Amino acid sequence: MNFNRRGFLKSSALGAAGAIISSSALGNPLAKQRQNLPVITRKLGKTGLELPIVSFGVMRSDNANLIRSALEMGYVHFDSAYSYMGGRNEQMLGEVFKEYPRDSFVISTKVQADGIDRRTGALGPGSTKEAFLAKFEESLGRLQMDYVDIFYFHQPPNREVVLAPQYLEALNEIKKQGKARFVGLSTHSNEPEVIQAAIDSNVYDIVLVGYNFKHQRAGEIKEKIALAAQKGLGIIGMKPMAGAFMDQERQHPINCKAALKWVLQDPNVHTTIPGITTFEMLTENFSVMENLELTEEEKNHLEEAKLVAGLYCGGCDDCTHQCKKHLPVHEIMRAFMYAYGYRDYDHAYAVLEEYNLSSSPCADCNECVVKCPKGILVADRIASVSKLRELPRNMLV
Ligand code: SF4
Numbered sequence: 001m002n003f004n005r006r007g008f009l010k011s012s013a014l015g016a017a018g019a020i021i022s023s024s025a026l027g028n029p030l031a032k033q034r035q036n037l038p039v040i041t042r043k044l045g046k047t048g049l050e051l052p053i054v055s056f057g058v059m060r061s062d063n064a065n066l067i068r069s070a071l072e073m074g075y076v077h078f079d080s081a082y083s084y085m086g087g088r089n090e091q092m093l094g095e096v097f098k099e100y101p102r103d104s105f106v107i108s109t110k111v112q113a114d115g116i117d118r119r120t121g122a123l124g125p126g127s128t129k130e131a132f133l134a135k136f137e138e139s140l141g142r143l144q145m146d147y148v149d150i151f152y153f154h155q156p157p158n159r160e161v162v163l164a165p166q167y168l169e170a171l172n173e174i175k176k177q178g179k180a181r182f183v184g185l186s187t188h189s190n191e192p193e194v195i196q197a198a199i200d201s202n203v204y205d206i207v208l209v210g211y212n213f214k215h216q217r218a219g220e221i222k223e224k225i226a227l228a229a230q231k232g233l234g235i236i237g238m239k240p241m242a243g244a245f246m247d248q249e250r251q252h253p254i255n256c257k258a259a260l261k262w263v264l265q266d267p268n269v270h271t272t273i274p275g276i277t278t279f280e281m282l283t284e285n286f287s288v289m290e291n292l293e294l295t296e297e298e299k300n301h302l303e304e305a306k307l308v309a310g311l312y313c314g315g316c317d318d319c320t321h322q323c324k325k326h327l328p329v330h331e332i333m334r335a336f337m338y339a340y341g342y343r344d345y346d347h348a349y350a351v352l353e354e355y356n357l358s359s360s361p362c363a364d365c366n367e368c369v370v371k372c373p374k375g376i377l378v379a380d381r382i383a384s385v386s387k388l389r390e391l392p393r394n395m396l397v
């Protein structure tokens, strides 16, 4: 690699915009097209890390050559998790990254804590520091690394869990031992409360938050991340594509460049991790940094897309309390998006399993009383995605 990625990471000295010269690429013709493209960087809060504003969400990618091409193209930060692809995601990254100097990339991973009742958010007997640390060590092993750059507590549901002493102790210990340079949390529900708790903790360095133009609580999240950024936390945006498609048949895609620009127009978002699975997406997402201004056509598209229910549920969480059976409707809608927007059936299954849902959660309920402000017919979507639970999970990976 000759664009001096290591120097880039070490110096963190590029201004608002710099230029990355790609090397000869690793046989990917698309990577070769990316030479001399502008890269906009932002500082990740008090961590001091300066990252390109477009990073790589690896969640659904198992293609090692895509990662190699991304590195050559100028992607620096790669985001995985303990749970992605049943652990194969981290393993794949470990195999690729051992070919590269450790200080030439930034890697993050996440661990979800055991023993938390996902429906109530209550801590149970299994929610121990030891169990959490054991999963983290497993992640390090799969990645074949001594440390990760960012380690996230994955999806703590509420303030009590964010601030639970056993997890704060674990995070402090991980940092003290040098096994993570920075620690953070990820959230895509109950975001304002969770982010405020992260601010109050004085432990978390970074917040990874679901944030996009279709989010029903985008205004509240915007305010909260502004506060977090002001307090020195690094802010990373996820789910910027809002489900990627407007319809289950995937005939009407969301303009991904426009959606990504929308998130990045918020200066408090320091980088984003759109999920990338193809060389085309790799190139298209990177090209957003050529110009962050939304064209009139893009603005119109986003306005129209906002009016369509689409595959992304707006996350207002106004449904569970309406549901006669108190189903975690918002989370089931997330599973629906993974299944039909991303064709990631394993991830969809994992969400359903996490909430211990059957293949027909609405059985015995003769009338759906949930009124979604976005007009989503939740009972139909629940029936559709829950059928996955009839299949053995290993058929879906
Ligand atoms: S399904 Fe509708 S009501 Fe429920 S969280 Fe999503 S947007 Fe809100």
Ligand code: SF4
Pocket: 322, 323, 324, 325, 326, 327, 329, 361, 362, 365, 366, 367, 368, 369, 370, 378, 379, 382
């Ligand atoms: S049909 Fe399903 S989502 Fe609607 S109220 Fe009944 S149990 Fe809840």
